[in-house]
Amino acid sequence: MSVRNAIKPPPNPRAYDDFLSRKVAAARESVRIGEGRSNDEVEATFAARRDAVRRG
Incomplete structure (x- = not known):
């Protein structure tokens, strides 16, 4: 099986676009109100x- 065959598009692209738009809007709102975290944080x-996983 190739990687191309392993990654399938969502069954309903419109529904996925709507889902993704809601997720992005929620993330932007959390950053706007100060609940977001910086990339450095x-x-x-992680x-x-x-490191904790490596140490066991």
Whole structure:
């Protein structure tokens, strides 16, 4: 199986577009009201998680 065959488009592209638009709007609103996190904060959190997994 090739990668191209493993990644299938959503069954209903319009519904997916609507879903994605709602997700983006919600994310933008959370950033607007100060609930978002900077990229540096996210990177630091996941670097710590990766280190914890490596240590076991």
